[in-house]
Amino acid sequence: MTKQNPVIEIKKDIVSIITDELIEQARIASITKQDPIIRVKKKIGSIVTHELIEQAKLAASVQTAEYAPGERSALLDEIKVLLKQQNAVLVAHFYTSPDLQRLAEETGGYVADSLEMARFGTEHSATTLVVAGVQFMGETAKILNPEKRILMPDKGATCSLDIGCPVDLFSEFCDAHPDHTVVVYANTSAVVKARSDWVVTSGIALPIIEHLAAQKKKILWGPDKHLGAYIQKITGTEMLIWPGSCVVHEKFKASGIQKLKKQFPDACVLVHPESPEEVIELADVVGSTSALIKASITSDAKQFIVVTEPGIFYTMKKASPNKIFLEAPTGGIGGSCGSCMRCPWMAMNGLRNLAETLKTGNNEIVVEESIRCKAAIPLKRMMDFAKNRAISLKGKGNA
């Protein structure tokens, strides 16, 4: 009897050991063990969709549609009366329309960055705060002022950072790193804030992270990856960073800004830190909206390339009418596109829906009490930190 080749025998055995099932098991294990950040990135891509942005643009187009003769002044008159009647004050963000910013100023309200909006709401005696901005600003006002009525022209005005940080996924991420201090950007929902240890805005993020790093805390940061990377670089603190982004600032391109800088070599480049790293590298000043406005006032430069949402131009031009403010281009070819840089959610605030919400009381912000109490802790931590360090009152923040 011819003996079978032992190598052939072994080969057969190996094939029955390394089965297709085993390979499949390994494949599944490698997917589930995949870097959680990569898994989250994939999910965020399917949450912050093009359709959502288009829906916001459509809603905004109703507010920005041309006024019929006399409509604008009638709306302004009506809103001024309603604000008085209802003991209400208008708090607007720098990215809202010039009409809303002017109205806030004229009626004893306030135009500010997100940190200052929160502070103003806590200090004003009005019983109703009308927040012209995005959802997280309205929620922050409610969390800090539970006794006040908070209205917004459109409650659906949200933010890509907020949408891209759903609480279930974010909590999973936090649970996987229980030894980390959770620091979230203000551009998040009340429930995400409730899951955090600290809330920060762009105006105060840097000193708070420095403060935590000095205590050797391990930091989990969410949701803006660009602001997170910027702070990590400046402070030299290693952070676990959630991969969210702002759909507006993410569009700025270094190549376009470099081209514009060639045309205007003396221009000072002002950049909001939600922008990508290669854009931040071109900045003369990086900062919150307040900090950028402050820099535009104090700088000796006569021209500025402004790398943020163009709503900010109203305040910059008003403060420095003889200076030139240039919109930073979004494409690599140097053309500027003001309209497409508008934040689609900020643009949902208008005189029409502001009048409507004051008339009807619709669009009141409600935050469930147990969430509100939990979210108030990290928010108050930030407010107290700002107060103790006298930070950012009118743009002192360095980020």
Ligand code: 13P
């Ligand atoms: P600021 O806190 O700098 O106003 O930023 C808020 C924001 O949403 C920027 O996109």
Ligand code: SF4
């Ligand atoms: Fe959010 Fe960006 Fe709009 Fe600011 S500009 S509210 S970060 S989407």
